[in-house]
Amino acid sequence: MKKHYICAALTAASLASPLAARADGAALSGTEVQIYGVVDAGVAVTNVSGVGSRSGMLNGGLTDSLWGLRGREDLGDGWSARFQLENGFDPSTGRQADDRSLFNYGAWVGLGHDDLGELRLGRQYTVGKTYGNALEIASWKEMGMGATFKASDNYQFSNLVNYYTPEWQGWQAGIGYSFDADAQGKFRTNANNRALSLGLKYEDGPLLAVATWDQMRLAQPPQGIQGRPQALQLGASYDFEVLKVSAAWSRQRNGYVGLDGGDPDNLGQNLGPAAFAAGGTVNAWLLGVSVPLGRGTVLAQWSLAKPDWQWADGMTARKAQLMTLGYTYELSKRTTVYAFAGYASNYTLDNQFDPGNSHTTRFATGVTHRF
Secondary structure, eight states, rough: OOOOOOOEEEEOOOOOOSSOOTTTOBBBBEEEEEEEEEEEEEEEEETTTTTTEEEEEEESSSSOOOOEEEEEEETTEEEEEEEEEEEEEEETEESSSSOOOOTTEEEEEEEETTTTEEEEEEEOOOOHHHHHHHOOOOOOOSSSSGGTOGGGGSSSEEEEEEEEEOTTEEEEEEEEEETTTOOOOOOGGGGGGGEEEEEEEEEEETTTEEEEEEEEESSSTTTTTOOOOEEEEEEEEOOOOOOOEEEEEEEESSSSSTSSSOOOOOOOSSOOOOHHHHEEEEEEEEEEEEEEEEEEEEEEEEEEEEEEOOOTTSBBBOOOEEEEEEEESSSSSSEEEEEEEEEEEESSSOOOOTTOOEEEEEEEEEOOOOO
């Protein structure tokens, strides 16, 4: 999965009725509910060396297709209550992205104060994903930042408590803890996978800088696996108006912290390759550039992921590289057409590192509509 997305929301209802009243009967003011969404569909041709080509519909070439509800209530004295419910779907079939969950992308409620920050409880993105993914330039399907920076991939955790501080002179920090990240539902907390996420962000006009750290604690790690995946991310972007540049570095250890890296060795937890989960390290670098051209934008992004382990046959794992070049054109404020080409070495769309040293290419075009 991926990826960072931008939604344009329309106010669906503004409630100031007896249904939205205080216990003392006073009607609420400043209460609103919004419905929003994105529909993104395209066509793509993908080729993997040694496997062959596949062509067909592409769901979410630029951004995931989803719809959601979100709302905010002004509680007075600087306090507010918020909620968000968000569901992903496949426009080519109309099916939900996750048949097990109606609001797989998000289902949380929170309380906040202007001077104290905000607390959110429920299924949501980690602090590391939220801050890290903001550095992404090109969010192309399965070939965006999350392909090599898995802690910034498009994943969510259940049973997650996130706290974000108020912004102070451009600075903001966040901390999150999940009691049961993948909803195993065991009675005892230590029988569930638990996750910790920390982040620091500085944003001042065109400058954005972030630092994040994530750790997953597996309740039942596979045999011979430490069970403590970690990810550190550092990066910055600057918008010069004539172009925007983004650069980032990440160190991932002991498997993928988001449990979103595939399962090529049947470990059962989407930790990635067994050699990685058993103590391996991946250093990753990313560089992206976007250049506005009238109502269009050229997007170029390159990333490199360098592993430090050997495969079971004794061969040293090779570094994976991913390059994309694309173009987006705004037909209106809500509708965008796009096209992109991507090339990856020692990499497949299913597994970030490929012992067969496969090469993957993809050409795609599509349309995105936001509402």
